[in-house]
Amino acid sequence: MDDDIWIHGIPETFRLKDRQASIALDHNGLNHPSSPRGDTFESTPYEDVTHVAVADRGIWLGAKKSVYVLPRRAFQDESDPERLVESLLRRISERPGGEAQLARMAAVERRAVSTGGAPATLGLAVLCVLVSVLQLAVGEDVQTVGYFSAAYI
Numbered sequence: 001m002d003d004d005i006w007i008h009g010i011p012e013t014f015r016l017k018d019r020q021a022s023i024a025l026d027h028n029g030l031n032h033p034s035s036p037r038g039d040t041f042e043s044t045p046y047e048d049v050t051h052v053a054v055a056d057r058g059i060w061l062g063a064k065k066s067v068y069v070l071p072r073r074a075f076q077d078e079s080d081p082e083r084l085v086e087s088l089l090r091r092i093s094e095r096p097g098g099e100a101q102l103a104r105m106a107a108v109e110r111r112a113v114s115t116g117g118a119p120a121t122l123g124l125a126v127l128c129v130l131v132s133v134l135q136l137a138v139g140e141d142v143q144t145v146g147y148f149s150a151a152y153i
Helices: 003-007 080-094 098-113 119-138 140-145
Strands: 012-015 022-025 029-033 041-045 049-055 058-063 067-071
Touching: 012 080, 022 080, 029 067, 049 080, 049 098, 058 080, 080 098
Parallel strands: none
Antiparallel strands: 012 022, 022 029, 029 041, 049 058, 058 067
16 A cells, blocks of 8 residues: 555555445554444454454454454455455554564464364363263263252262
8 A cells, every 4th residue: 555645544445245334444443344244343453453364264353352253255355355464464563562562463373373282172071981981880870960969969
């Protein structure tokens, strides 16, 4: 986008299909749909953005108060999701404290990619198997404990 246009206050916009509205980046933040249906819009200040990622199905925008999904199919131009993220990151970097904000966002991304699995899921699966084996060994008594019968309380 031309810097002269930005100086004069015209926001950078990304047209949406089947709507008169657009996603806009202005001097304060990002004006975007508040839900994937796109029936209402809200504004998220640049300093409130905590994470942004482009996926096959759209953009995930993490903010201090919520997570927003901007579906790829909602954009008029198929290259707009990537362009929107590039512009958003550039605008964040140009703001005071923007480089530190981008570093925090990169740390979140590295942490998300480097997770070693889901130990809680594995633990829950093992617990389910143990309870099933216990029920086979002991019989119906294990199942009645789940009903909070007076005899077991």
